[in-house]
Amino acid sequence: MPMSLDEKPVTEPVVTPAAVRAPVVPPIATGTVTERPAGAGVERSEVVFDVRQLSVFYGTNRAIADVTLQIHARSVTAVIGPSGCGKSTFLRTLNRMHELTPGARHTGTILLQGQDLYSPAVDPTIVRRRVGMVFQKSNPFPTMSIADNVLVGLRLNGIRDRALLRQRLEESLHMAALWDEVKDHLGRPGISLSGGQQQRLCIARALAVKPEIVLMDEPCSALDPLATAKIEELIHEIKRDYTVVIVTHNMQQAARVSDRTAFFYLGGLVEYAETRTIFMNPSQPQTEAYVSGRFG
Amino acid sequence: MQTSPEQPPGFPVFRRFFDAELETFRSQLILMGETAIQQVRDALQALIENDTALARRVIAADDQLDELEIKIDDEAVRFMNLRAPIASDLRLVIVGMKTSHDLERVGDEATNIAKRAVKLAAEPPLKPYVDIPRMCEIALAMLRDALDCFLQGDEAKAIAVCKRDVEVDKINRQLYRELTSFMIEKPETISRAIELMFISKSLERIADHATNIAEEMIYLDKGKDVRHTEEVKKTAKPDA
Numbered sequence: 001m002p003m004s005l006d007e008k009p010v011t012e013p014v015v016t017p018a019a020v021r022a023p024v025v026p027p028i029a030t031g032t033v034t035e036r037p038a039g040a041g042v043e044r045s046e047v048v049f050d051v052r053q054l055s056v057f058y059g060t061n062r063a064i065a066d067v068t069l070q071i072h073a074r075s076v077t078a079v080i081g082p083s084g085c086g087k088s089t090f091l092r093t094l095n096r097m098h099e100l101t102p103g104a105r106h107t108g109t110i111l112l113q114g115q116d117l118y119s120p121a122v123d124p125t126i127v128r129r130r131v132g133m134v135f136q137k138s139n140p141f142p143t144m145s146i147a148d149n150v151l152v153g154l155r156l157n158g159i160r161d162r163a164l165l166r167q168r169l170e171e172s173l174h175m176a177a178l179w180d181e182v183k184d185h186l187g188r189p190g191i192s193l194s195g196g197q198q199q200r201l202c203i204a205r206a207l208a209v210k211p212e213i214v215l216m217d218e219p220c221s222a223l224d225p226l227a228t229a230k231i232e233e234l235i236h237e238i239k240r241d242y243t244v245v246i247v248t249h250n251m252q253q254a255a256r257v258s259d260r261t262a263f264f265y266l267g268g269l270v271e272y273a274e275t276r277t278i279f280m281n282p283s284q285p286q287t288e289a290y291v292s293g294r295f296g
Numbered sequence: 297m298q299t300s301p302e303q304p305p306g307f308p309v310f311r312r313f314f315d316a317e318l319e320t321f322r323s324q325l326i327l328m329g330e331t332a333i334q335q336v337r338d339a340l341q342a343l344i345e346n347d348t349a350l351a352r353r354v355i356a357a358d359d360q361l362d363e364l365e366i367k368i369d370d371e372a373v374r375f376m377n378l379r380a381p382i383a384s385d386l387r388l389v390i391v392g393m394k395t396s397h398d399l400e401r402v403g404d405e406a407t408n409i410a411k412r413a414v415k416l417a418a419e420p421p422l423k424p425y426v427d428i429p430r431m432c433e434i435a436l437a438m439l440r441d442a443l444d445c446f447l448q449g450d451e452a453k454a455i456a457v458c459k460r461d462v463e464v465d466k467i468n469r470q471l472y473r474e475l476t477s478f479m480i481e482k483p484e485t486i487s488r489a490i491e492l493m494f495i496s497k498s499l500e501r502i503a504d505h506a507t508n509i510a511e512e513m514i515y516l517d518k519g520k521d522v523r524h525t526e527e528v529k530k531t532a533k534p535d536a
Contacts, residue, residue: 252380285303285307288301293312
């Protein structure tokens with residue numbers, strides 16, 4: 001379980017099935033979300049994350065320097081950049097996962113729907129439920145069945161209603177484009193699946209708790225082209241309801257799946273714009289060098 | 297020669313294995329541009345000097361331009377398929393295809409001029425050649441400047457090329473009126489006047505292709521499509 005960083009008791013909040021079924025729509029404090037130009041060509045729309053002057057340090061090493069950008073609702077934002085540019089760190093700050101690394105600290109602010117993500121009043125466990133994450137390597141719980149893997153988050157939240165669990169199981173596996181392949185053997189261990197299926201299982205697990213935002217850290221880097229295509233299809237499908245932020249090393253993937261792209265280099269945000277701008281006519285020469293493979 | 301946008305100091309950039317392919321692509325396009333310019337120049341010289349041998353060489357040499365166009369298109373399609381070009385690389389390949397098409401048409405117009413030069417050489421001159429060489433000089437200067445923009449990416453120069461198109465249009469219209477009155481007054485001049493009208497029209501078309509190329513060069517350099525915008529509209533007022 002992710003640890004709670006503030007001094008609140010570590011008991012799970014009681015979540016009734018009805019509360020889970022209802023879409024979690026926190027009030028959007030429009031007054032506090034200030035509009036600023038997010039980058040050339042980025043149109044205005046509902047802002048989910050408003051990141052302002054974010055710097056992240058591991059000990060004395062600064063991984064991210066002074067990043068300001070906004071992530072928009074129901075769209076896909078790709079984060080690209082060479083290894084060590086801070087893109088994964090950036091992603092992990094969006095659901096407070098970087099705090100789990102000893103010695104990590106940050107300056108600047110991140111507003112999630114207008115609320116300060118790092119306010120002492122905010123429980124990181126709840127943040128991580130609203131902001132789900134899919135990792136580079138599929139990591140199904142090895143002792144659990146396919147069904148239990150998908151439902152573990154709901155069960156931890158105290159949901160016992162069998163009909164609801166069954167409904168969520170089916171919904172989530174459908175969304176992850178895995179249902180047809182596993183529907184006849186949901187009781188088999190999650191790790192009996194192929195790599196691509198395991199990754200989609202992890203996506204189903206992330207979607208089962210109905211997060212508002214899904215963070216994906218190189219979700220396809222270990223997958224074959226067909227499994228990659230399925231996951232890209234899935235990203236395309238879920239962006240109608242979810243906000244997706246994806247870190248990828250595959251530039252063609254960023255070009256295919258995302259609406260906006262942020263290019264990071266040496267911990268700084270070099271350029272953030274609509275994906276077509278980044279890949280067709282970026283304003284920064286470094287961006288062009290990177291997306292066209294001249295960088296190195 | 298530009299193959300990569302200027303980078304800030306300290307930003308690491310390396311030469312990709314396919315940069316050589318893009319450089320070859322560029323030099324093919326430059327070769328095609330130079331060949332097209334030479335064809336137009338030779339066609340006009342053949343006309344003015346009644347040199348039918350030169351005119352026939354121009355007609356025969358058109359195949360070179362046709363071959364270059366096919367070569368450039370083939371390479372562009374291959375490059376897009378295998379290299380998945382991005383940003384300015386992609387623009388180069390697309391602009392290359394469009395420009396090679398324009399240059400091929402320039403070559404066709406040079407051939408048309410050369411064919412009419414052969415016919416006109418058999419007859420006494422209708423009038424001294426003044427306007428046609430002038431049109432030709434402007435059209436060639438436009439082509440030359442458009443090609444310079446390919447080498448140097450000079451947006452102001454490219455826009456100037458587009459704006460010069462009006463000068464050629466104007467002479468074309470003047471010549472049209474003048475030749476029409478010849479035909480009305482002396483019907484025996486009709487066949488020669490018609491040949492000259494077509495030559496004038498060919499030069500006017502060459503200037504149009506130079507304008508297209510200049511616009512393509514702005515797109516290549518800046519990623520900006522200026523076609524049919526105020527920026528490239530003619531400034532001088534056409535007088536007819």
